[in-house]
Amino acid sequence: MKWKTNNLLFIHVTRVVSFLILAFSIYLFFAGHNDPGGGFIGGLMTASSILLLYLTFDKRKIDEMLPIDYVSLISAGLLIAFGTGFIGLFIGDPYLTQYFDYFTLPWIGEFELATAVLFDVGIYLGVAASALVIILTIAGDQ
Amino acid sequence: MSLMHWAILLPFIFAIFVPILYKYIRPVHTGWFVLIIPTVLFLYFLPYISSIANGETFYEAVPWVPSLGIDFAAFLDGWSLLFVLLITGIGALVVLYSIYYLDKKHEAIHNFYVYLLLFMGAMLGVVLSDNLIVLYVFWELTSLSSTLLISYWFQRDASIAGAQKSLNITVFGGFAMLAGFALLYVITGTFSIQEMIGQADVVINHELFLPTMILILLGAFTKSAQFPFHIWLPDAMEAPTPVSAYLHSATMVKAGIYLVARFTPVFGGAPEWFWVISGFGLFTLLWGSLSAIRQKDLKGLLAYSTISQLGMVMCLLGLGSAALYFDEANELYTVAILAAVFHLFNHATFKGSLFMCAGIVDHETGTRDIRSLGGLMLVMPATATISLIGAASMAGLPPFNGFLSKEHFFMAITDATQYGIFNMETAGMLFPVIGWVASVFTFVYCCIFFFKTFAGPFNADRFAKTVHEAPVGMLISPAILGLIVITVGLFPNLLSQSIIEPSMASILNGLPMDNEAFAVDIEHWHGFSAELFMTIGVIAFGSLIYVSMGKWKELSIYKKSEDVFSPLYDSSISGLIKGSQKITNVQMTGRLRDYFAYISVFFLIVVGWTMIRYDAFAIDLQYISEVNSFEVALVVLLLVSVLSLPFIQQRVAAIVMLGFIGFLIALFFVNLRSADLALTQLLIETVLVILFMLAFYHLPELRKETKRLTFNWTNALISFGVGLMVTLVAFSAFTFGQENDFSPISEYYIENSADLAGGYNMVNVVLVDFRGLDTVLEVLVLGIAALAVIAVIRLKLKEGDDV
Structure with a gap:
C-alpha cells in the first residue's frame, strides 16, 4: 500500500468523499426498511469508505486514526444479530421473530420502531468488519 | 422438568463451578466439594428402592424436539436403579479415594473433576433415558469424557494413544448404534424403548431385524469391550486409577451390558440374539482370562479380568433371553438373568476395591510390575487384607459374593444344555466346558494378583520410594467395598428382593407373570450339585496351575503380554491415514483451475443427469417477454468485454476490465428495476476491485509467453458446457413455471411485507x-x-x- 507518487488531487478528494460515502452508508442503512438499503448494503459501503482511506493514505496513519479491532467487531455484530433472535424466545414466539410498532411523537409525526433494526445493526457490523478484515489481512501480508 | 431430570443435569451444572472453586478455594482439595454431588444423588435415589421393589416404575418426559418424536424422557425401573446406585455410590467412593490419590498441588485436579462430573451426568443420562436419541447423546458423552480422563496425563504419549484408541473404537460402535436406532425407528415408528417393547413381535419378524440387531450390538460390544473390540480397555489403564476403578470397571464399560439387557425385551427370543450375545460373551470370557494371566502390569491384569467378567455377564444375558422365546418364567432360563444381575453388582464391588488397592500399591511403591513387586503383606497389611477379600471373591471362593454369583453362573451354563432349542443340546455342550476352563484361569490370575504382590520376601531396595501403608483416607473407599463384598456374601438375600428381582423384572419385561415376582433365593449350600463339583474342580486345577507357574512362565506365549489384535488395529489405523492422504493428494493439486474444473464437471454431471433422467428440458419461447434495445446493447457489451479478457496483457487492465463486467451486470439489475440488487452488486464489485488492487503488490508479473498459446479444449468444453447447462435449466424452469401456472413466492412477500413486518x-x-x-x-x-x-x-x- 505504498504509493510512491504523492497524488495531491486524489488525497484531497478522498478526504471529502470518504466521509460523504460514510454518511451515505449510514443513511442507506436506516433507509433499508422502506427504501433500497439495509445492513448488508450499508455495511459494504462503510467498508468501502474506510478502504478508500487505506488506499489513499499510509496504513499506519489510518490504523492510528481508526484504532478499531475489526475481528472483535465481527463477533460483536454476530452476537447482536443472534442475540436479538432471543427476544422472540422470551416472549414465547419462535427464534428470530421480529416486532414493530408505530408511535406518534410530537413534531416528528408517526414513527416506526422495529426490532429488525437492531438485528440489522448486527448484520451491518458483521459485514463491514468481515470485508475489512479479509481485505486488510490480504493487503497487509508481507 | 421433574426432579429426576435435575438429578441427571446436576453433575453438568456443578461441573461449571469446579474451576471457580479450584481457583478461589485453593486450601481445600476440590474433591471435597465434588464429593457432595454423588452423595446427594445417591441419597436421593436410595428411597426409590422400596417403591421399585413393589413393582412401580417412574416416567417423566419433557418435550425436546416434539416434531421428531424426541423427548427428554427419564424412566426409572429396577434395572436403571441398580445402575444409578452403582454410578452414584461408587462415584462417591471414587471421588473420596481420588482426594488422596491426586495431589492438589501438583495435579490439574480441576480438569479431572470437570471430566469426572461430565461422565457422571452422562452415565446417569444413559441409564435413565427412555428416548433413544437422548440416550445416544449421553452415550457419546460418556465416550468423550472417558477419552478426556484417559488422556488426563496428556504429557505422556501412552495416555494420548490409549485415549485415541478408546475414542476410535467406542465412537465407531456409537455410530453403528445410532444407525441401529434409526432402523428401529423405521420399524416401530417411535424412539421410546418402552413403546418398542410393546412392538417386540413386529421387530423380530421385520426384514430389517438382523441389520438392526447387529448395529446395536456393535455399539454395546465396543462399549463393553467384548472380543474383538476389547483392545481399547487395557490401553485405557493409562488413566489415573480412580478413573479405572470407576469408568473402566464399575460403570461405563457396563453401559453395553445395560443396553443389551434393556433391549432384551425387544429382541430377546430370537435365535440370532441368543447365539451372538452368548457366543461372543463366552469367547470374551475365555480370551480375557487367558490374556489376564500373561499380564505383568497389575492394572493390565485387572483390565483383562474386567473384559473376561464382562464377557461372562454378556454370555448370561444371551442365555437368559431364551426365557422370552418360551414366554415363560421358568427358573431354568431365568437363573441366567439372575446370575447376570447379581454378578454385575458383585463385579462392581470387588473389582472396584481391587483397582483401588492396585492404585494404592502403585502410589506407595511407584511400580505396578508384578515382577518387581512382592512381600508387601507385612508392610501394607490393610491393603493386603482388602485385596485378599477382593481377589478371593473374584476367584469365586466362599463365603464372598463372587462365590455365589459364580455358582449361579455354573448353574446357568449347565442348565443351558437342557434348553432344547437353538441346537443347545449339541453345540451347547461348549458352554459348561469353556465356562469352566475360563473359571480355572480366573482363579489362576486372582492368585497371581494377590501372591505376586503381597506374598514372598520383602526387599526394600527394589523400590524407589520408602514403602509404607497408605493413608487412612485412601483406604476408606476400598474398605467399604470390601465390607460390601463380605456382607453380600454372608447375607445375599439383602439384595434379592430389593435389587435383583426388580432388575430381572425389567430385563424379562413382558413375560406372563401372573403378578408374581421372580423367585430369587440365593444360598450358599445347594447340596452336592454339579456346581459345587465344578467349583471344587476350579480350585484344584487352578492351584495346580498356579503352583507350576515356575515351569510355564518361561514359555514365549507368557512373555509376550500384548494382545494379538493390537498390532492389527495399529496397522489398520496407519493404513487408513496413509490411504486417505494418498486420495487427498491426488485431487488437491493446489491449483485453483483444477478445483474449478472439479466443481464444474460435478455440476454438469449431477444437473445434466437429473435433467435428462426426468426429461425436464422444456423450452418454449412463447412466454418470453420483449427484449428491448438497451438489453441487447448490454449483452453485446458484456460479450465483448468477457471475450477480450484473455487477451489483455497487463494485470491492472485485466482487473479494471473485470470490475467493468461486474458493473455491467449491475446495469442489468437496474434495468430490471431491482435497486437493492444493483446496489449490492456495485458495492461488491467496488470492494473486489479494491481487494485486487491491494493484493496486486503480491502478484507475480504476467510473464510474456513466447510460445504459441495452445487452446485448451478441455477447459473450453467445460466452460461452454456449464454456460449452456445454466441457460437451459433457466429456460426450462421458466417454461415449467408458466405451463403449470405456479405463482412465484414473491407474491407472498409483496402482499405481506408491510403488514407482517x-x-x-x-x-x-x-x-x-x-x-x-x-x-x-x-x-x-x-x-x-x-x-x-x-x-x-x-x-x-x-x-x-x-x-
Whole structure:
C-alpha cells in the first residue's frame, strides 16, 4: 500500500468523499426498511469508505486514526444479530421473530420502531468488519 | 422438568463451578466439594428402592424436539436403579479415594473433576433415558469424557494413544448404534424403548431385524469391550486409577451390558440374539482370562479380568433371553438373568476395591510390575487384607459374593444344555466346558494378583520410594467395598428382593407373570450339585496351575503380554491415514483451475443427469417477454468485454476490465428495476476491485509467453458446457413455471411485507425478518471466512508442509 507518487488531487478528494460515502452508508442503512438499503448494503459501503482511506493514505496513519479491532467487531455484530433472535424466545414466539410498532411523537409525526433494526445493526457490523478484515489481512501480508 | 431430570443435569451444572472453586478455594482439595454431588444423588435415589421393589416404575418426559418424536424422557425401573446406585455410590467412593490419590498441588485436579462430573451426568443420562436419541447423546458423552480422563496425563504419549484408541473404537460402535436406532425407528415408528417393547413381535419378524440387531450390538460390544473390540480397555489403564476403578470397571464399560439387557425385551427370543450375545460373551470370557494371566502390569491384569467378567455377564444375558422365546418364567432360563444381575453388582464391588488397592500399591511403591513387586503383606497389611477379600471373591471362593454369583453362573451354563432349542443340546455342550476352563484361569490370575504382590520376601531396595501403608483416607473407599463384598456374601438375600428381582423384572419385561415376582433365593449350600463339583474342580486345577507357574512362565506365549489384535488395529489405523492422504493428494493439486474444473464437471454431471433422467428440458419461447434495445446493447457489451479478457496483457487492465463486467451486470439489475440488487452488486464489485488492487503488490508479473498459446479444449468444453447447462435449466424452469401456472413466492412477500413486518422494502424485509436466520448464518459464514483468511495468511505453511 505504498504509493510512491504523492497524488495531491486524489488525497484531497478522498478526504471529502470518504466521509460523504460514510454518511451515505449510514443513511442507506436506516433507509433499508422502506427504501433500497439495509445492513448488508450499508455495511459494504462503510467498508468501502474506510478502504478508500487505506488506499489513499499510509496504513499506519489510518490504523492510528481508526484504532478499531475489526475481528472483535465481527463477533460483536454476530452476537447482536443472534442475540436479538432471543427476544422472540422470551416472549414465547419462535427464534428470530421480529416486532414493530408505530408511535406518534410530537413534531416528528408517526414513527416506526422495529426490532429488525437492531438485528440489522448486527448484520451491518458483521459485514463491514468481515470485508475489512479479509481485505486488510490480504493487503497487509508481507 | 421433574426432579429426576435435575438429578441427571446436576453433575453438568456443578461441573461449571469446579474451576471457580479450584481457583478461589485453593486450601481445600476440590474433591471435597465434588464429593457432595454423588452423595446427594445417591441419597436421593436410595428411597426409590422400596417403591421399585413393589413393582412401580417412574416416567417423566419433557418435550425436546416434539416434531421428531424426541423427548427428554427419564424412566426409572429396577434395572436403571441398580445402575444409578452403582454410578452414584461408587462415584462417591471414587471421588473420596481420588482426594488422596491426586495431589492438589501438583495435579490439574480441576480438569479431572470437570471430566469426572461430565461422565457422571452422562452415565446417569444413559441409564435413565427412555428416548433413544437422548440416550445416544449421553452415550457419546460418556465416550468423550472417558477419552478426556484417559488422556488426563496428556504429557505422556501412552495416555494420548490409549485415549485415541478408546475414542476410535467406542465412537465407531456409537455410530453403528445410532444407525441401529434409526432402523428401529423405521420399524416401530417411535424412539421410546418402552413403546418398542410393546412392538417386540413386529421387530423380530421385520426384514430389517438382523441389520438392526447387529448395529446395536456393535455399539454395546465396543462399549463393553467384548472380543474383538476389547483392545481399547487395557490401553485405557493409562488413566489415573480412580478413573479405572470407576469408568473402566464399575460403570461405563457396563453401559453395553445395560443396553443389551434393556433391549432384551425387544429382541430377546430370537435365535440370532441368543447365539451372538452368548457366543461372543463366552469367547470374551475365555480370551480375557487367558490374556489376564500373561499380564505383568497389575492394572493390565485387572483390565483383562474386567473384559473376561464382562464377557461372562454378556454370555448370561444371551442365555437368559431364551426365557422370552418360551414366554415363560421358568427358573431354568431365568437363573441366567439372575446370575447376570447379581454378578454385575458383585463385579462392581470387588473389582472396584481391587483397582483401588492396585492404585494404592502403585502410589506407595511407584511400580505396578508384578515382577518387581512382592512381600508387601507385612508392610501394607490393610491393603493386603482388602485385596485378599477382593481377589478371593473374584476367584469365586466362599463365603464372598463372587462365590455365589459364580455358582449361579455354573448353574446357568449347565442348565443351558437342557434348553432344547437353538441346537443347545449339541453345540451347547461348549458352554459348561469353556465356562469352566475360563473359571480355572480366573482363579489362576486372582492368585497371581494377590501372591505376586503381597506374598514372598520383602526387599526394600527394589523400590524407589520408602514403602509404607497408605493413608487412612485412601483406604476408606476400598474398605467399604470390601465390607460390601463380605456382607453380600454372608447375607445375599439383602439384595434379592430389593435389587435383583426388580432388575430381572425389567430385563424379562413382558413375560406372563401372573403378578408374581421372580423367585430369587440365593444360598450358599445347594447340596452336592454339579456346581459345587465344578467349583471344587476350579480350585484344584487352578492351584495346580498356579503352583507350576515356575515351569510355564518361561514359555514365549507368557512373555509376550500384548494382545494379538493390537498390532492389527495399529496397522489398520496407519493404513487408513496413509490411504486417505494418498486420495487427498491426488485431487488437491493446489491449483485453483483444477478445483474449478472439479466443481464444474460435478455440476454438469449431477444437473445434466437429473435433467435428462426426468426429461425436464422444456423450452418454449412463447412466454418470453420483449427484449428491448438497451438489453441487447448490454449483452453485446458484456460479450465483448468477457471475450477480450484473455487477451489483455497487463494485470491492472485485466482487473479494471473485470470490475467493468461486474458493473455491467449491475446495469442489468437496474434495468430490471431491482435497486437493492444493483446496489449490492456495485458495492461488491467496488470492494473486489479494491481487494485486487491491494493484493496486486503480491502478484507475480504476467510473464510474456513466447510460445504459441495452445487452446485448451478441455477447459473450453467445460466452460461452454456449464454456460449452456445454466441457460437451459433457466429456460426450462421458466417454461415449467408458466405451463403449470405456479405463482412465484414473491407474491407472498409483496402482499405481506408491510403488514407482517412493517417494512415497504421487500428485499430488506425478507433479509431481516422472513429469512432472518439465513441472513445471520450467511454473515456467520462471512465472519468464519475472515478468520480463515487470517489463519491462512498469518500462519503460513512452510515449503513442503502437508496438511
